[in-house]
Amino acid sequence: MNEHTSSMSNGHTSEEADLERLRSRVAANADDLLALLDLLVAVRGLSADLVPEARTAVAENREPLSDLRTSLEREETLVLLRRVGDNAEALSDLLDLLDVTRDLAAELGPELKTVAVENRSELEALRLAFEREETLTLLRRLGHNTDTFCDLLTLLEMTGDVVDDVTPTDDAELAALRADIERLEAAFEREPTVRAVESLGENMETLVGLGHLLEGFGDAADRTPQEYYELGERLGYALDVAEQASDPAVLDVVSAGADGLAADTDREVGLFGLVSALRDDDVRRSLGTALTVAERVGQTRSRTTEQ
Known part of the structure; x- marks a missing residue:
């Protein structure tokens, strides 16, 4: 009996606690609850006013609404709406x-x-x-050569800047420049100068090709222009030596020496034979030539060592 009474008292206590929490929440949100109740009353009155009008509008416009629903359900309309939605910012x-x-x-x-x-x-x-046909042709050409025209304008602008930079600002400088221009004009009016310029223009491609060839040689051999100049100088010296070596007298001497080396002989010469051979004019001439060659070679080696 006591247990039943205790359980009932505990149940009443929990219900009272729940009611107390509910009362505290309602009290804490009383203002919001009143605002919601007022809004509910306003919405109920608005719906009571609008429902008959909405029913009348639906009844009167049932066919247009049906057409609108049908058009909105078409694939083209859905695609259009998607595109509009995707491009809303651009639109x-x-x-x-x-x-x-x-x-x-x-x-x-x-x-x-x-x-x-x-x-x-x-x-x-x-x-x-x-x-006019000429104007249309000019516009077409200008359109086809727009890049070239822009480059020419840039070049013209740069040329104008250069002219402004080099234009004399003093009468004395202007007079000196006029004299230089007159001398330059006189030089270009000379027949040799004109022929040289014409030859240069006719062989411009060859000249450009030689420039590229020398540049390619320099990149491949890792040589500077100064090193190429020194190489050309040495080749010039070698050409002089070759020209001297091709002299008929030198060739005769070399041929005679080669014939002597190629001669099939077992001749042996001792000290007395050498002394006796010195009495021969040909032998003395040969020894003189050999001594001259030895002296010049020694002088050249000495200069090379000093350098």
């Missing part, structure tokens, strides 16, 4: 641009009409000029 920018353009057109329209009326003859002449 908004275009609408803003359209508003700006419309305002600008509204402002410029009267001015353009005034300009067109005042310059009707000039515009007519300009139209006739643009309709």
